[in-house]
């Protein structure tokens with residue numbers, strides 16, 4: 001163990017937080033770069049009603065970097081000194097950097113969507129369908145529209161999908177309109193369906209076609225959504241890639257070093 005009194009603390013906050021793989025991912029990166037004497041990354045369960053006190057603690061203890069997960073991505077925003085433009089547009093902060101006492105909010109979730117997609121395709125003029133209209137969908141909607149995609153959003157609650165298309169453009173449907181999704185080039189599941197029960201899927205298999213790309217934001221064991229796609233011979237992107245690619249940018253923001261991506265992917269898998 002190389003930790004000293006000079007070691008800077010980074011952390012993920014959430015409620016719950018124990019399931020988070022971010023500590024393993026970031027610490028593996030510190031170790032690989034031999035900076036594990038300079039940085040340590042832990043998890044901290046923070047009640048959303050205690051965010052005010054938590055941020056005071058960050059300032060006094062000079063915590064270096066914070067990853068925010070559910071339900072803190074919006075709650076932290078009023079307490080920060082600055083929010084970067086992308087995070088403002090997405091309307092959520094998943095990364096806080098302590099820049100010599102100034103707390104700056106960023107959003108790297110959109111990179112978790114766009115980086116894995118751009119490895120296998122171009123986005124401009126593609127028809128991208130999002131299923132879901134929560135926080136992950138906002139980051140995905142920003143990601144694909146900033147690269148020139150045509151957006152369609154399907155959600156159980158139509159009003160939420162309509163709100164997102166007002167901001168990012170596109171068309172909104174209820175889930176009973178999912179039969180239209182066969183037109184999409186790329187389908188991204190941003191709902192939590194499949195998170196607890198890996199045999200559940202939001203998208204009936206009959207609506208998947210071979211030439212599409214299916215991306216599931218749910219990570220962990222392979223979901224039914226992705227299993228169905230693979231059975232159809234459709235290209236897939238697993239949720240772990242999203243976790244990795246948003247974390248890669250966070251790593252750079254926290255430490256100033258380029259993340260050792262392969263080491264971090266290996267530990268996640």
Ligand code: ATR
Pocket residue numbers: 070131132133134135136137155156157160190191192193202
């Ligand atoms: P996150 O921030 O992770 O995106 P969220 O904001 O709670 O989480 O959003 C969850 C999304 O999953 C929502 O789009 C939600 O649909 P509603 O807007 O109708 O609530 C969707 N979702 C969750 N459970 C669902 C289910 N059983 N069937 C269909 N959609 C579901």
